[in-house]
Amino acid sequence: MTRKDQVAAAFSAATTTYEAAARAQAISADHLAAMVAALPRPPQTRVLEFGCGTGLLTRRLLPLIAGDWLITDLSAAMLESARQLAPRSRFQVMDAEAPELAGQRFDLIVSNLAAQWFSDLGAAINRLTALLAPGGHLVFSTLGAQSFRQWREAHQSLGLPCGIPDFPSRAALQNILPAARIDEQLFTLAYENGRAFAAELKRIGAGTPAPGHRPLKVADMRTVLQRLGQPAAITYDVLHVVIGPR
Ligand SMILES: C[S@@+](CC[C@H](N)C(=O)[O-])C[C@H]1O[C@@H](n2cnc3c(N)ncnc32)[C@H](O)[C@@H]1O
Numbered sequence: 001m002t003r004k005d006q007v008a009a010a011f012s013a014a015t016t017t018y019e020a021a022a023r024a025q026a027i028s029a030d031h032l033a034a035m036v037a038a039l040p041r042p043p044q045t046r047v048l049e050f051g052c053g054t055g056l057l058t059r060r061l062l063p064l065i066a067g068d069w070l071i072t073d074l075s076a077a078m079l080e081s082a083r084q085l086a087p088r089s090r091f092q093v094m095d096a097e098a099p100e101l102a103g104q105r106f107d108l109i110v111s112n113l114a115a116q117w118f119s120d121l122g123a124a125i126n127r128l129t130a131l132l133a134p135g136g137h138l139v140f141s142t143l144g145a146q147s148f149r150q151w152r153e154a155h156q157s158l159g160l161p162c163g164i165p166d167f168p169s170r171a172a173l174q175n176i177l178p179a180a181r182i183d184e185q186l187f188t189l190a191y192e193n194g195r196a197f198a199a200e201l202k203r204i205g206a207g208t209p210a211p212g213h214r215p216l217k218v219a220d221m222r223t224v225l226q227r228l229g230q231p232a233a234i235t236y237d238v239l240h241v242v243i244g245p246r
Contacts, residue, residue: 004074004095007117007208011053012077014205018054021203023189025056028238029112031185032141033060035240039137041065041107048072048106048131050096050140051114055082061110062086070104072096074117075205097124105133111140113238116167122176129243137244144184144237145169151197151234154227160220163209173239183240193230 001009011018045067052058052073062069062085069089073079076093083091094100096111097118109128118124121142129138145167155162168176170184191197201207209215216224 003119003208003211008075010208011073011075011205014203015054015075015077015081017203018078018081018205019056021200022053022056023200024187024236024238025053025113025204027187027236028141028185028240029056029060031183031238032057032110032112032139032240033064035183035242036061036108036110036137036139037064039108039139039242039244040135041137042067042135044068045107046070046105046133048101048104048109050094050099050109050111050128051117052082053078053112053114055085057110057112058082059085065108067107070101070106073114078205096128099127099131101131104131105136106131107133107136109136109138109140113141113143115140115142116165121168121173125177125241125243132244135245137242139240139242139244141185141238141240142173143167144239145172146186146235146237149235149237150228150232151194154194154224158220158223158227160216160224161213163213163215165210167237168239170239173241177241177243179243181242181246183242185238185240186235187238188233188235191232191234194225194228194232197228197232197234 047069072094
């Protein structure tokens, strides 16, 4: 099984538990939807959404944007759960890093918190940008370097490897995507303890570890959880990106 298959399987398995657990994704979707609403667009907009999940962003944008929607996700089960939101739209299982969209162009490409799963963020975003029609916008959010800072620090302070992948800082993302306008959103969520945080990641399907990471021994994980303390505060650092004309 490739890592991408693992990511898709983990999200597919989380379809029914996702919405109740996706607190951070909902906060980010609100922010991103407000940014999209402020952009100019033609009356009949051609929209591509990638990594739709159960449709947290889709349902915020559908009432705002009339047009032709193509809604996509790597996970067939996630896509299926979003289908009921917009029965008249087109749906496609698609790896957004390798879009199969022969000759199609879009006025708006949107995505909330899916791009952090890309294996090469810069190359993928450049390929997606090439799908924009003249005057079009690509608007997406992804996780930034400070996300899960307390979880990483608990591992580091014990000399243990952390399974959460590294994410780019705002400055690093700006280097990767020089034409992007980036808005950083920082917030903290409270958890009963570290175990509750790890369980929430699993319930949203985000449990696939960084490439090459080997799970910690049970005793080591217990020490990490103790180091994190309870209640546990966990930082989310969301980078909201706009590419396209002002
Ligand atoms: C954290 S969820 C976010 C879902 C939704 N956008 C939301 O705001 O709730 C991440 C989604 O990205 C999808 N995903 C991960 N890698 C992807 C890829 N390479 N191409 C398309 N979708 C991907 C997953 O299947 C999952 O549905």
